[in-house]
Amino acid sequence: MWDEKPKQALKWMQKAVPLMLQLDISPTPYNYGIWYEYVSNRNKALNQLVDETLRKLGNIPSFLSRDLFHEFVLPNEFHQNNKNQKSVEQVANQLEMSSIKMGDNLSDLNAVISKSRTALKHSDSPHQLNKVIAYLDRGSRKALEASQKFQSDLLTAQKDIQQLKLELETLKKSLDIDPLTKLENKTALERHLYEHLPEAEDDISLLILDIDFLGRINKDYGQRAGTSLIRYVAALLETLQLEQSHIARLEGGTFGIMLYKSTSEEAHNHAEHLRHEISQQKIRHKQSKETIPQVTVSIGVATLVGKESIESLFTRATTQLKRAKQQGKNCFCFL
Numbered sequence: 001m002w003d004e005k006p007k008q009a010l011k012w013m014q015k016a017v018p019l020m021l022q023l024d025i026s027p028t029p030y031n032y033g034i035w036y037e038y039v040s041n042r043n044k045a046l047n048q049l050v051d052e053t054l055r056k057l058g059n060i061p062s063f064l065s066r067d068l069f070h071e072f073v074l075p076n077e078f079h080q081n082n083k084n085q086k087s088v089e090q091v092a093n094q095l096e097m098s099s100i101k102m103g104d105n106l107s108d109l110n111a112v113i114s115k116s117r118t119a120l121k122h123s124d125s126p127h128q129l130n131k132v133i134a135y136l137d138r139g140s141r142k143a144l145e146a147s148q149k150f151q152s153d154l155l156t157a158q159k160d161i162q163q164l165k166l167e168l169e170t171l172k173k174s175l176d177i178d179p180l181t182k183l184e185n186k187t188a189l190e191r192h193l194y195e196h197l198p199e200a201e202d203d204i205s206l207l208i209l210d211i212d213f214l215g216r217i218n219k220d221y222g223q224r225a226g227t228s229l230i231r232y233v234a235a236l237l238e239t240l241q242l243e244q245s246h247i248a249r250l251e252g253g254t255f256g257i258m259l260y261k262s263t264s265e266e267a268h269n270h271a272e273h274l275r276h277e278i279s280q281q282k283i284r285h286k287q288s289k290e291t292i293p294q295v296t297v298s299i300g301v302a303t304l305v306g307k308e309s310i311e312s313l314f315t316r317a318t319t320q321l322k323r324a325k326q327q328g329k330n331c332f333c334f335l
């Protein structure tokens, strides 16, 4: 996508934008990049993935746009600047050098063996035979040393590869974690929802839970107290977590809870359970030791229906949360 002529670039852009509008694709920088590349039709793997995802899900989820963009659209130079990419390249280069050396040493050993064979045909005295044996001995010892060195290079490469794998895993995880509460973030929750979508049979629910009057708590007790409260609620939600569920902090004092393999009735019961448990907490302000007036939450619940999109599920749960707030808070609403 980086070195075509302006006329060609304009042509592709003019093709990409109407297609995005037609398919109702959000106009994000990631999506522009992906659809530009898509209409250029030069990356079969990308086009296949996009077509398949559209067929299955009806749109391209935001986390997937990001992944596709990084995998297919970013220029190679970017990847080469990437630290992990560089480390992998280094390991591959070292392995390549070791294997070339090992190849050379094996060819040397082959030459020694073949020369020894020829010499053997003409060796009719113990003295000559001794010379051939000594020659073979030297050759095989050299090959043995080379193979030991190769083995140790392989072990080092294995260690480096394991380390890189760990680093990548940690990096991947950190992208999905909310630093404030250590719960997962919205991207991770969306990922879980999309993962469960193919087998969903109206048994996925989304609860959006929001701490009531957080602004007032911030004002009365200070921002730090408000933030501690967010962490407190996060920890409590984790302890009350159902087995088949995922919890994430979406933003501020708002959390998303996805329940899978549970009926809408179970989702309503869980929402009520969470609301009740939180309202029963006696929370003290750390500095003044004063008990904070009852902390409550409002919850919006929506259960996935038919071929509904995740975006629509979020919208419906948010609408229900708004209703709960309007109905006086400390309650849950569903549709």
Ligand SMILES: Nc1nc2c(ncn2[C@@H]2O[C@H](COP(=O)(O)OP(=O)(O)OP(=O)(O)O)[C@@H](O)[C@H]2O)c(=O)[nH]1
Pocket (backbone or CB within 6 Å): 210, 211, 212, 213, 214, 215, 216, 218, 222, 223, 224, 225, 226, 227, 228, 230, 251, 252, 253, 325, 329
């Ligand atoms: N302490 C703290 N406050 C935050 C954080 N993120 C957002 N907020 C605050 O949370 C408050 C949320 O305000 P609103 O959405 O108006 O809601 P509210 O005051 O909780 O009132 P209701 O939701 O209507 O009950 C705002 O004052 C934000 O500044 C955070 O990380 N820490």
